[in-house]
Amino acid sequence: MASLDDLKKRIASVKSTQKITKAMKMVAAAKLRRAQENAEKGRPYSEKMNNVILNLSNGLSDKENAPKLLSGTGQEKTHLCVVMTSDRGLCGGFNSNIIKKAKSYFSKILDEGKELKIITVGSKGNDQLKRVYGDKIIKNISFKESKNANYFDADKVGKMVIEKFETGEFDVCTIFYNQFKNVITQIPQAQQIIPLNNEGEESNSDESYEFEPDEDEILSNLLPKNISTQIFKAMLENSASEQGSRMSAMDNATRNAGEMVDKLTIEYNRSRQAAITKELIEIISGAESL
Amino acid sequence: MSEEFKVEIVNPEKSFLVKDDVSEVVVPAFEGEMGILKDHISIISFLKPGIIKILSKSGQESYYVEDGIVEFKNNNLSILTSAIFNLADINKSKLQDLLKQAEEEASKTDMNDQSKYLVDQKIDVLRSIN
Numbered sequence: 001m002a003s004l005d006d007l008k009k010r011i012a013s014v015k016s017t018q019k020i021t022k023a024m025k026m027v028a029a030a031k032l033r034r035a036q037e038n039a040e041k042g043r044p045y046s047e048k049m050n051n052v053i054l055n056l057s058n059g060l061s062d063k064e065n066a067p068k069l070l071s072g073t074g075q076e077k078t079h080l081c082v083v084m085t086s087d088r089g090l091c092g093g094f095n096s097n098i099i100k101k102a103k104s105y106f107s108k109i110l111d112e113g114k115e116l117k118i119i120t121v122g123s124k125g126n127d128q129l130k131r132v133y134g135d136k137i138i139k140n141i142s143f144k145e146s147k148n149a150n151y152f153d154a155d156k157v158g159k160m161v162i163e164k165f166e167t168g169e170f171d172v173c174t175i176f177y178n179q180f181k182n183v184i185t186q187i188p189q190a191q192q193i194i195p196l197n198n199e200g201e202e203s204n205s206d207e208s209y210e211f212e213p214d215e216d217e218i219l220s221n222l223l224p225k226n227i228s229t230q231i232f233k234a235m236l237e238n239s240a241s242e243q244g245s246r247m248s249a250m251d252n253a254t255r256n257a258g259e260m261v262d263k264l265t266i267e268y269n270r271s272r273q274a275a276i277t278k279e280l281i282e283i284i285s286g287a288e289s290l
Numbered sequence: 291m292s293e294e295f296k297v298e299i300v301n302p303e304k305s306f307l308v309k310d311d312v313s314e315v316v317v318p319a320f321e322g323e324m325g326i327l328k329d330h331i332s333i334i335s336f337l338k339p340g341i342i343k344i345l346s347k348s349g350q351e352s353y354y355v356e357d358g359i360v361e362f363k364n365n366n367l368s369i370l371t372s373a374i375f376n377l378a379d380i381n382k383s384k385l386q387d388l389l390k391q392a393e394e395e396a397s398k399t400d401m402n403d404q405s406k407y408l409v410d411q412k413i414d415v416l417r418s419i420n
Contacts, residue, residue, distance in 0.1 A: 041304035048300060048368055052334060052361050151302040151372055209363075210333040213321055221320075221336050222359060225372070232302050 004275070007268040011261060018257035024090065025250035032183070032243035038148065039180060039236040046233045049226055053196070055209060056219050067216070069162075069223040072195030073171045078115040080170035080194075081105065082161065084177040084234055085125030086242045087144045092249030094178060094186065094242055095124045101188035102176045106133060117170055121157060121235075149235040151228070158228030165194055177234035178241035184248055186241040193230050196223070295328045295365040297344060299353070301374055307353075309346060315367055316343040317360050318415075324360075332363045337371065339412035341419070352377040354419065356412065377419065389416040 002010075057070060083102045085095045102125075109116050118137045120126040126140045139160070143153050161173060173194035178186040211218055296310040315326045318340025337358040344351045358371030375384070392412045401409075 038303070042302055044305055045300045045302045045370060048361070048370055049359075052359060052370070056334065154302075155372070208332070209361075210331050212319060212324075212333060212335040217320075218334060218336055218359075225357075225359075228372075229302060 002267075002271075004268065004271060007264060007271065011264045011268065014257050014260050014264065018254055018261065021250045021253040021257060025247055025254060028243045028247040028250060032240065032247055034148070035236070035240040035243050036180070039240045042233060042236045046229050049222075049229050053219075053222060053226055056211075056215055056222070057196075067220045067223055069165070069194055069227070070196050070219065073168075076114065076171050078117060078170040078172075079109050080117045080119065080161070080164065080173045082119045082121060082157070082173065082175040082231070083125045083129065084175060084231075084238050085120070085122035085128075086238070087123050087142055088242075089124060090249065091242050091246035092252075094245035095122075095128065097186070097188045098176050098178055099125060099128045101190060102129070103132075105174070105176075105190055106136075119157075119161075149232070149239045151232050154232035154235050155228045158224065158231050161194070161231075162224050162227055175231060175234050177238045178245075180237050180240040180244060183244040186245055189234075189237075191230070191234070193227055196226070293328050294346075295367065297367040297369070299342075299369045299371065299374065301371055306371075306374055309344065311348075312344055312346045312367075314343075314345040316341075316345075317369065318342070318355070319360065326362055326367060328365060330362050334359065334361050336360070337369075338408055340415050341377070342369065342374075354380065354415070357408075385416060385419065389413065392416060 057066070081102060083098060085098055089095070106116055106118075116133075116136050118129065118133055120129060120137060120140045121142070123140070123142045123144070126137065126142075130137060141157060141160075143149075146153055164170060165173065172192065174190050174192045176188065176190055179189045181187055293313055294311045297307070297312045297315055298305065298309075299307040313327070317324050317326065317335075318338055319335045320338050321335075323340070324335065337355055337360060339356050340354075342353045342355055344353070354375045354377055355369075355371045356373035358369055358374075361368045361370075392409055396406070396409045396413060
C-alpha cells in the first residue's frame with residue numbers, strides 16, 4: 001500500500017491537473033461562443049452563393065460546355081482530398097473522427113485503383129496521416145498564426161486547389177471537416193466540391209433571370225469563389241466544432257479528476273486512521289503489559 | 291407609392307449591411323456601371339473593383355468593393371463580396387496599402403487578360419478616390 005506521503009502527493013497532482021482542465025474548459029467555452037457566432041454570421045454568404053449558383057446552373061442552356069469546375073473533367077482518376085483538422089490537441093475525438101472518416105474514404109479510393117493526393121490543413125491531421133499516407137500528402141498548410149478562421153486564409157487554400165485543378169493534377173476534390181451540431185455532437189463530413197454536386201437540389205425560384213454578361217462568364221467567375229466559400233464554411237464549422245469538442249473533453253476530464261481526488265482522499269483518510277488505530281493499540285497494549 | 295427597396299450586402303464573415311429604405315443603388319458591374327431602381331428585372335451580374343453608391347432617405351453612402359456578385363430579385367438586392375470598405379471609414383494609409391498591393395499585382399507578367407483588366411480597374415478606382 002502506498003504511504004501517506006505518496007497519497008498526499010498524488011492528490012495534489014490530480015488537483016492541479018483538474019485546475020488546468022477546468023481553466024481549459026472555460027477558455028474553450030468562451031471561444032466556442034465566438035466561433036459559433038462567426039459560423040452563424042458566415043452562413044448567409046454561403047447560402048446566397050449556393051442559391052445563385054443553383055439558379056445559374058439550372059438556367060444553363062448548354063450543359064455540355066459547362067465550366068469544368070461544375071461538370072468535372074469527365075473522368076475520375078485522381079482524387080484530391082483536403083483534410084481539415086485543428087492545430088492544437090486536447091480536444092477529444094475531434095481530430096481522430098475526421099481522420100477516421102478520411103481514412104475509410106482513402107482506402108475505398110485506393111481499392112478502386114484510383115490515384116490519391118492529400119492536402120492537410122492543420123498540423124494535427126498531418127501528424128496522424130503522414131505515418132500511413134506520407135507519400136500521398138502533397139502539401140500541409142497550417143494557420144497557427146491566425147487566431148480565428150478568416151476568409152483570407154480560406155481563399156489561399158481555395159486558390160491553390162483551383163490552380164492544381166487547372167493544371168490537371170486531379171479530377172475530383174473532396175473536403176473533410178467536422179460539422180458543428182451541438183457541443184456534444186460533431187459530425188465528420190466529406191463534401192465533394194469539384195465537380196460541384198448539386199443535382200437533386202431544386203432551385204427555389206422558377207423565375208428567370210437576366211444575366212449580364214452571359215451565364216457562362218458569370219459561372220466561370222463565380223465557381224472559383226464558391227470553392228473558397230465552401231472551404232471557409234468548413235473552417236468556420238471546424239473551429240466551432242473544435243472548441244465544442246474541447247469543451248466537452250475538458251469537462252469530462254475535470255469530472256474524472258474530481259472523482260479521482262475523492263477516491264484518493266478516502267484512501268488517504270483510511271490509511272491515516274489505520275495508522276492512528278495501530279499506534280493506539282500499541283500504546284494500550286504497552287500500558288497493559290506494565 | 292413608395293419607391294424603396296431592400297439591399298443587403300454580405301461578406302463571408304458577416305452580414306455587412308442591411309437597409310430597407312433604399313431608393314437607388316449604383317453598382318460597378320462587370321460591363322459598366324449599373325443603376326438599380328425599384329422593380330428592376332431579376333438580374334445576376336458580377337462586379338469589378340469600384341464604388342457602390344447607395345441612395346436612401348438618410349443620404350448617400352459609398353463603399354469600395356474589389357469583387358462580388360449582385361443578385362436582384364423581387365425588390366431584394368443582394369450583393370456578395372469578399373472585400374468591401376466604407377469610404378467614410380477608410381483612411382489614406384489603408385488606401386495607399388491597397389493601391390500598392392494592386393500595383394505589385396499588376397507588375398506580374400503571367401496573368402490572363404481578364405485578371406489584368408480587373409487589376410487595372412482596381413488601380414484606376416483607387417487612384418481616383420485617393
